[in-house]
Amino acid sequence: MHFISRREWAFLVLIVLYSFIPAAFGLLRIPELLGGPMVIPPNPRAVIDPTPITLHILGTSIFCLVGALQFLPSLRRHRPVLHRILGRIVALAGCVSALTGLWMTMAYAFPDALQGPLLYWARVTLSLAMVAFIVWAVVAIRARETAPHRAAMLRAYAIGQGASTQTALFLFAMIFMKTEPLGLDRDLLMVGAWVINLAVAEFLIGRIFATRKQPAAISSGP
Template identity: 80%
Template sequence: MHFISRREWAFLALVFLYSFIPAVVGLVRLPELLGAPAIIPPNPRAVIDPLPITLHILGSSVFCLVGAVQFLPSLRRCRPALHRALGRIVAVAGCVSALTGLWMTVAYAFPDTLQGPLLYVARVTLSLAMVALISWAIVAIRSRNVAAHRAAMLRAYAIGQGASTQTALFLVAMALFDTEPLGFSRDLLMIGAWVINLAIAELMIRRAFAARTSGAVI
């Protein structure tokens, strides 16, 4: 991987660090879901119906960690075949993550303190949006519309990374108020994390568009 620049390695390190807590907590829960003794406090919903959360953990981990590699310009430029191969894996993992997230939202019985109507609607909407964006990204790249492909995948990635930003906001909230947000405030915090991610994604897309336009003019 000598073709990856130091700046890109720094980007990967930052994304992996940002994804560390939700990814590791999810992976640590896998033995419990497979019947082993719980390492962290058990999740009753997961124990009763472990399949969707197991698939969600695996799909989300692959999508967030391997997906970060896909954004490296040097990978696309120097190893296009690898980029395409990883892209297929990331697309499947992203759809698995989104659809199992939708599955859990609809099938699991959440107490109102952990999921109110607002968060329920947001989760359903964003799960469907993530699948739609990944599907559109596939259609776009098959049509050789690279800009649309990258924009759609960046938006899907912003949704998929929601848990990382939610973790960061939860840590800040608990540090400030010395208590875990619950009820409506929790819903707002969870949704706010997706809003932040999508806003950053839109800024990056606009910046890339402006750079292409400027280059075309020159």
């Protein structure tokens, strides 16, 4: 990976650190779900039906961590075959993450303190949107339309990274509130994390596309 620039390495380190807490806690739960020893406090819903949460943890971890590599210009430029192979893995992992998230939302019985109507419908809508963005990205790249492909994958990635932003918001909320947010407060924090991620994604898409269009606009002048 000598072709990756220092700036890109810094980006990868930042993504790994940002994803660390939700990814680590999720991966630590997998031994318990597979019948091994309990490492962290049990989740009753996961114990009763471990399949969706196990697939969700694996899919989300791959999508968020491996997916970060797909945004590196150096990888696309110097290792296009690897970029395509990883792209297929990331797309599949993202769909698994979104569909199992939808499965758990609709099949698990959550107490009102952990999921109200706002969070329920946000999870349903965003799970379907994430799959739609990934499918859109695949269709776009097969048509050799790279700009829509990258924009769609960035939006899907913003949804997939929701747990990382939710963790950050929850830590800040617990510092100021001295207790875990529950009920409507929890719903608003969870949904707010996705809103922040999607807003950042749209900002980045606007910046990237505006930068690429600028030279063309200058060269087309009199």
